[in-house]
Amino acid sequence: MTRDEWDAALTERHGKALHERFSAGCAAVCGLGGLGSNIAIHLARAGVGQLRLFDFDTVDISNLNRQQYFPDQLGMEKTAALAQTLRRIAPYCKIIAQTVRLTPENIPVLLQGIPVICEAFDRADQKAMLTETVLTQLPEACLVAASGMAGLDSANAIRTRRILPRFYLCGDGQSDIADGMGLISARVAVCAAHQANMILRLLAGESEP
Template identity: 60%
Template sequence: MIPTREEMYAALENRHGAELQKKLSTASVAVCGLGGLGSNIAIALARAGVGKLHIIDFDRVDISNLNRQQYFPEQLGQLKSDALYDTLKRIAPYCDIRSECVKLDEENIPQLLADDDIIVEAFDKAERKAMLVNCVLENMPQKYLVSGSGMAGIAPSNTITTKRITKRFYLCGDGVSDVADGMGLVASRVLICAGHQAHAVIRIIAGEYDIN
């Protein structure tokens, strides 16, 4: 039997405290890209009790995704936005989830992300990352932005960090590693970077801002 909304909120409040859980429950976060970073970030935020999640991707689940992304073999071929929506609803049935299958670009970003408090960049390709980051910084300076860069290979976990680049822009990763350098993306290290991004979001919601 699925717990009631009140029961699930009470359990989260017991873990996080009333003040933080209220902030989490009223926050709205957009996760742009639902691959290795984005699917893990979205699940972490849903489990933390973030009230509104806006998940965006235009791709479909492929067998090559299964080593690090939060999808199941039976979801192969499904739109990632649909597949992850179903998973998130199983985890957090009362979360307000807006799922969109769309390719973000400079033209549609300001409109599509207008209602989100925090924007998470979780794309795979460097040029797509740069496009989203630049577009948000130039056109939506009032938004908080959390981006990821550098999580490939099997380098030490502690080389992945979270840095506050500007007042509202955070960058997570090692800033160096790239798939093109040799070894590709390994589930554990991608998950570490995703955890950094999700935790940066939670700290922003809590009003705890990194000083570096």
């Protein structure tokens, strides 16, 4: 598949204007678990031109119930494993994957200049840390975060809200992994799709959830 064939196929599906916006778009995915691995795949399939991936972890057998990894990738760094899969899906997407733990100190440096940032961590305190740091230290960036997708409640409880002009929050806001509810692929993927859709809307120039 040549670059021209890829562009022609996506232009036919999305129209020229939208394909040009997605192609020129760049988004960061912070955390490559059940949310982040699904989000990155949605963005790559849509033809987003550049993806910046951040995670410090490796692929574990306990991830396979909901995260977009394969048994032959067990033990690999998630950044490398997901980049491998994304290159199969979208070979012309520019992928920059960094194996690093994001902190209040390195976030302003590592995420500098990225217009749309996606919070896809699993721990609540880390979600709050990334959100506060991005919104206070990176005044140009939009943030799409997630809270509440555990268990098997209705998928209809998951929605996208605009909390601040640059801060969007997806999820049901309540279902906590700490309450003993497991994370189940379908409901996590619903939340991931909300986040991916909001990111694509932002890249398309839309600002409402």
